[in-house]
Amino acid sequence: MCGICGIINPVSDNDIKSMVKAQQHRGPDGFGFFTDTLGQINLAHNRLSIIDLSDLASQPMNSSDGRYYLVFNGEIYNYLELKAELSDYPFRSLSDSEVILAAYHRWGKNCLDHFLGMFAFLLWDDQEHLLFAARDRFGVKPLYFATSGDTVYLASEIKTIHAAGFVSEPNKNAWATFLTTGLHDFSETTFWEGVNSLPAGHYLTWQNNHINIKKWYDLADHLQDGLDTRANQLVEDEYFSLLQESIKLRFRSDVPVGINLSGGLDSSTLLYLVQQVEGERSAVSAFTFITGDSNYDELPWVEKMLDSTCHPLITCKLSVKDVPKLATSVAQAEDEPFGGLPTLAYARLFEEARERGVIVLLDGQGMDEQWAGYSYYRNTGLLPAPTVQGANDPLVRPACVQPEFARLARPFVPVTPFDNSLLNLQYRDIRYTKIPRALRYNDRISMRASVELREPFLDHRLVELALRQPNERKVNKSMGKLFLRSLLNSRLPSGIADAPKRPLQTPQREWLRGPLRKWAEAYIEFGLQVKSDWLIPSKVRLEWQRFLNEESDNSYYIWQWVNLGLMFENSKS
Numbered sequence: 337m338c339g340i341c342g343i344i345n346p347v348s349d350n351d352i353k354s355m356v357k358a359q360q361h362r363g364p365d366g367f368g369f370f371t372d373t374l375g376q377i378n379l380a381h382n383r384l385s386i387i388d389l390s391d392l393a394s395q396p397m398n399s400s401d402g403r404y405y406l407v408f409n410g411e412i413y414n415y416l417e418l419k420a421e422l423s424d425y426p427f428r429s430l431s432d433s434e435v436i437l438a439a440y441h442r443w444g445k446n447c448l449d450h451f452l453g454m455f456a457f458l459l460w461d462d463q464e465h466l467l468f469a470a471r472d473r474f475g476v477k478p479l480y481f482a483t484s485g486d487t488v489y490l491a492s493e494i495k496t497i498h499a500a501g502f503v504s505e506p507n508k509n510a511w512a513t514f515l516t517t518g519l520h521d522f523s524e525t526t527f528w529e530g531v532n533s534l535p536a537g538h539y540l541t542w543q544n545n546h547i548n549i550k551k552w553y554d555l556a557d558h559l560q561d562g563l564d565t566r567a568n569q570l571v572e573d574e575y576f577s578l579l580q581e582s583i584k585l586r587f588r589s590d591v592p593v594g595i596n597l598s599g600g601l602d603s604s605t606l607l608y609l610v611q612q613v614e615g616e617r618s619a620v621s622a623f624t625f626i627t628g629d630s631n632y633d634e635l636p637w638v639e640k641m642l643d644s645t646c647h648p649l650i651t652c653k654l655s656v657k658d659v660p661k662l663a664t665s666v667a668q669a670e671d672e673p674f675g676g677l678p679t680l681a682y683a684r685l686f687e688e689a690r691e692r693g694v695i696v697l698l699d700g701q702g703m704d705e706q707w708a709g710y711s712y713y714r715n716t717g718l719l720p721a722p723t724v725q726g727a728n729d730p731l732v733r734p735a736c737v738q739p740e741f742a743r744l745a746r747p748f749v750p751v752t753p754f755d756n757s758l759l760n761l762q763y764r765d766i767r768y769t770k771i772p773r774a775l776r777y778n779d780r781i782s783m784r785a786s787v788e789l790r791e792p793f794l795d796h797r798l799v800e801l802a803l804r805q806p807n808e809r810k811v812n813k814s815m816g817k818l819f820l821r822s823l824l825n826s827r828l829p830s831g832i833a834d835a836p837k838r839p840l841q842t843p844q845r846e847w848l849r850g851p852l853r854k855w856a857e858a859y860i861e862f863g864l865q866v867k868s869d870w871l872i873p874s875k876v877r878l879e880w881q882r883f884l885n886e887e888s889d890n891s892y893y894i895w896q897w898v899n900l901g902l903m904f905e906n907s908k909s
Contacts, residue, residue: 338363338395339382339783340407340479341496342458344467344488344542351500352378358499359492361669362409362783370396370405372462379458381407386696386788387415389590393431399441400426403463408433409492410455410477411790413585418450440468445539448552452585452795456534458490467542473553473796474766475536476775482531486545493780494531494671504528506904511870512744514673515896516734519748521772527672527903536772555799556753556763563756564804571809572823575801582795583609586698594621594694595647596685599637601709601817602700602793604832605824607641609792610698621694622647625681627654629843640829652688654681654842656851667902669784670777676895677842679777686785695787701774702793705765706802707817708810713761729890736875736893758807766799845891848898849884856894859901866904871897 339362341355349371356367363382370379381395397406412418415432418439425438432453439447440459445468454476459468469490471479481490482502489497498504510527513519523535534540537553564571583606587593595610597603611618622642626633635651642649654662654677662680669683689697704710734742748768752760765771771794782789802819809819824832848856860880864873876897883894 338384338407338409339492339496340380340409340456340458341491341500342377342379342407342460342467342489343500344377344490345486345545346375346378347487347501349378352380354499354501355489355491355496356380356382358496361786362492364786366394368394368396370398370407370460372405372460372465374465376465377460377467379405379407379460384695384783384786384788385591386411387588387590388429388431390429392429393433395433397429397431397433397437399437400428401441403461404437404440405460405462406433406437406457408436408455408457409479410453410457410472411586411588411788412436412451412453412455413588414450414452416588445552448539452797454791454794456492465543468539469534469541470539470552471534471536473537473555474775474794474799475772476779476791476794478776478779479534480526480531481534481540483547484530488542488547492783494526494528495668497531498528502530504530508741508744509746512737512741513746513748515737515870515900516732516742516745517747518732518892518896519769520673521769521776523768523772536767553796555767555796555803556751558796558800559754559759559763559803561804563806564801565806568809568819568822571801571805571819575798575819576823578795578798578801579605579609579792580612582792582798583613583698586790586792587613589696591695592621592693593696593698594623594689596682596697596699597622597624597638597641598700599634599641600700601820601824601828601832602703603638604641604828605703605820606698606700606792607645607647608824608827611645617646619646619648621650621689621692623650623652623685623689623694623697625652625654625685627677627681627842629846632841632843641832650688650692652681652685654684656847658684659847659852660855663898663902664905666781666784667899667905669780671780672776673896673899673903674780675773675777676891676899677844677847679781681842682778683781683784686782686787686789690785690787696790697782697787698790698792699778700793701778701791702766702771702799703817703820705762705771706793706799707820708758708762709816710765711816713758713816714811714813729888731890731892732896733875733879733893736872736879738870738872741870756807758810759803762803844895845889848891848894849886853884856898859898859905860894861901862905863897863900867900870900 339359363384365385366383368381379396412432415435418435422438455472456477456479482497491497507529541548624638750764
């Protein structure tokens with residue numbers, strides 16, 4: 337787990353050093369550089385040591401024949417199995433990174449199909465003078481790129497590209513879309529003009545000053561054979577076996593591993609599987625965040641889950657007084673708009689884990705999308721706009737956006753590759769909306785604290801198997817996750833498997849109206865000052881007052897405006 341960057345046709349050798357410095361938080365355990373003999377490319381690496389802590393696993397790493405050079409961010413969880421399959425390769429380290437070199441040596445670009453993991457990497461072929469860059473199936477790990485003339489910049493974070501001297505203005509189309517519809521992620525474009533994200537499941541090649549991008553994985557392609565009509569028990573056996581294997585693979589680490597827990601079904605599933613794999617006497621540390629508000633904190637449910645286990649529980653509290661400084665720091669880490677207090681609370685959790693020496697955390701992301709856990713999955717006649725769980729008020733306030741600016745918005749039109757409305761919704765959320773947004777938030781706040789976050793439920797084999805199931809195994813009129821609840825009903829403590837979904841929330845509304853009112857108002861006013869051509873000040877202030885008067889039950893649009901001020905205070909643009 338690390339930070340990677342590269343420059344093709346570099347203008348200055350100092351630029352790559354600036355890039356490494358900008359993302360030092362992603363890899364505080366070391367750094368390294370490579371320049372090819374012709375001076376065509378600079379590669380660099382920030383190392384967070386997870387597997388094989390020796391110098392033999394340092395990067396950039398070259399292949400045994402000296403032809404290929406690699407910088408890699410992520411984990412190849414099945415590296416031991418691949419290493420056995422590639423036993424004719426003269427391995428020099430115990431790392432998963434070297435397995436990428438061996439796999440590319442054997443299979444070329446098709447090596448990607450063999451990997452179980454989360455990854456983004458740059459691989460230079462010094463014989464063909466070709467760069468091969470790739471990103472994992474669901475985009476757990478990021479990869480950005482930008483071009484200026486013949487120079488190409490690639491990096492794990494947007495700020496890293498800016499640090500190399502690439503000048504970038506705010507992407508007005510992205511900001512207009514965000515402020516009018518609430519959409520965050522756009523697959524390829526970012527909130528910065530000229531800085532692109534390599535889409536999940538794609539690879540990029542560069543040769544002779546030509547960039548080519550191709551899709552190597554799309555979930556839809558693996559769901560075209562129709563629904564899975566096998567007997568329920570056969571599917572349960574296969575899915576449960578895959579769950580266990582996914583957890584087992586993600587415990588491969590040479591540093592301590594912990595788990596993130598909330599009080600819901602997904603976390604209960606994660607905890608149960610950890611005990612299955614690690615043993616009932618496992619003392620893996622469990623982390624949960626609290627805010628001190630019993631209306632939102634899930635500590636009682638987490639404590640109940642852990643009551644008969646040996647897992648030490650570490651509670652990570654987000655206090656009102658933490659928010660101003662933490663929000664500024666997280667804004668700098670994210671580079672783009674981010675979630676409100678829940679994101680800040682998770683940031684505190686990762687800080688606490690690092691302070692306690694837990695360098696790897698497992699999370700329960702992905703089950704709601706796999707098994708149709710959100711309430712709107714039960715009404716699939718329409719493809720709904722983004723919603724805030726537990727709120728009835730509209731998500732955003734497009735009437736507060738300047739009309740000329742609002743016209744720059746590019747509303748997202750969902751791809752609908754199936755004749756099944758529910759499946760189209762699930763595909764939308766996994767490929768374009770909820771999962772990409774959550775993964776971006778979580779990558780930045782975990783790596784901000786130099787902690788690796790692993791997502792076992794986003795193993796593509798689990799996702800594909802789940803989405804192939806008929807609708808009646810996923811939802812009925814009153815509940816989602818039917819298959820998962822049935823699978824775990826006899827395995828989890830009484831009442832947990834059948835409990836209704838509780839949206840994971842914080843007292844954001846109460847804090848923004850109360851103790852954080854002056855702080856929030858200052859950032860809203862700053863945003864209006866620096867981007868007066870984006871928002872209509874009088875309407876924003878009116879909506880702010882209505883919010884303070886409790887005439888709205890959602891604070892999403894308020895956080896958008898606070899976020900605007902935070903982002904442009906940081907960027908000075």
